[in-house]
Amino acid sequence: MSFEKLAEMKARWLPVYLVLLIAVALLAAHFVIMYFLTGNAGYANLALLSAFAIYFLYTGLDRLRKLKITRTRLVEVVSCDACGFREERDFEAGDYVFKPKGACPKCGGPLAVTAVYSLKEQL
Ligand SMILES: [Zn+2]
Known part of the structure; x- marks a missing residue:
């Protein structure tokens, strides 16, 4: 399942x-109070049953809460040697370190990829 779908399911x-x-x-x-008021053992049984339901709901909630949804994102850094301009972008397929990436928006000098790495994102 995709990262977004999982995150959406968790939130929902x-x-x-x-x-x-x-x-x-x-x-x-309510069942506990009714048991003490009426002394009817049927209420005690219902209270016990709902206690089990609480246990299962709580463990489900806890498991959902602790569910870590992660994805890795590839990032590249392009920078300009002349003026020090530096920008982090999403990795483009086929890029490699030292690959020329057009002109610098600040000084017009040559831009090049200087780093490629992955980031872990967590929700
Ligand atoms: Zn520059």
Whole structure:
């Protein structure tokens, strides 16, 4: 799956988990209160069931929260020897270090690729 899709899924599912967790927690509290008020063992069973649901929702939420979405981006640096102009750009296929890259926008001198490296991006 793509980087953007994963990030979008994470952003969409985190609040869903959170809302469900709060809803089930309220439900569990309700069952516990009802059990103490009525003494009906059926409420205790429901409270136990909702406690399990809370556990599963919480672990799901935690796993989603800790999910690291990373991608590597290739970057190149073009610079001008004459005036020191320096710019970081997205890597273009076929580029290599010392490759001429046209004229400097500041002084008109020759630009060249001086570095190519990858960056790790994380969401
Ligand atoms: Zn220059």
